[in-house]
Amino acid sequence: MNKEKRERLEKAGFKLGSVQEFLQLTNEETAYVEVKLALAKTLSEQRKKSHFTQLSLAKKIHSSQSRVAKMEAGDPSVSLDLIVHALFAMGCTPRQLGSALAGA
C-alpha cells in the first residue's frame, strides 16, 4: 500500500497501521503455535516409539513427568527450547526436526 492511500484511509478513521500490526502479530503467533504443536506431537510419537514413559523421559532430561506432559500438550508454559532438548534426547536429528516443521 502506498503512502497516500494509507494517509487517506487513516484520515477517514481507519487505524490501519495497528490493524495490520494486529493481524501480523496474530499470524506470527499462529505460526509459532503451529510449530510448537508440530514439535510437541513429534515428541510424543518419538517417545512412544522409543518405549519411554513420560517419567523415564523426564529422568533422562533431568525434568519432571508433569513438565513432559505439558511439553507434549504444547502448553503455553513450555518453551521450544525445552521441547527441542527433549526431542534430541529421544534420538531425533536436526533433519527430523526440519521435517516435522515442514509439516506445520
Added chain:
Amino acid sequence: MNKEKRERLEKAGFKLGSVQEFLQLTNEETAYVEVKLALAKTLSEQRKKSHFTQLSLAKKIHSSQSRVAKMEAGDPSVSLDLIVHALFAMGCTPRQLGSALAGA
C-alpha cells in the same frame, strides 16, 4: 549393551552409565547449538534480505537492538522461541524453518 556386561564393566571400575550419559548430553547440546546457530544465521540473512536493520527489526517485535544482535550471534542468553518469533516477523514460513534445520 546387556545387563551382565554392564555389571562386569562397572565392577571393573568403569563408570559406564555416566560416561554414556555425558557423551549423550554433549551430543544433545551440540545438536541444540547447531540448530540455534542455523536459525540465527537464517534470521540474519532474512533480515538483510528484507532490508531491516537490527533496530527496525527490534521495534517490529517489541524488543531491542542489543537483543537482536544476540539472537543473530546465537548467544546463550537467547531462547529458540525468541529467534523463531523474529523469523516469523521477517516473513519466514514454518517450511523455511524446516529447511534451515535440515541444513544444520
Added chain:
DNA sequence: TCAGAATATGTCAATTTTGACATTATGTCA
C-alpha cells in the same frame, strides 16, 4: 580521515520458564 549508521558487548531488574510436588484422570490387566 572523519561522522554517522549499524552492530556488538556487558549489565540488570522485571518477567517468564523451570523442576518439583500434589492431586486428579485415564488406561490396563487380572
Added chain:
DNA sequence: TGACATAATGTCAAAATTGACATATTCTGA
C-alpha cells in the same frame, strides 16, 4: 471390580530469559 501404571492439571519458589540501557566496536560514504 480394584490395584497399579501412566498421563494430565494446578501451583509455586528458584532459575533462566527478557527488554532496556550504556557503551564499545565495526562499517560505510564522502
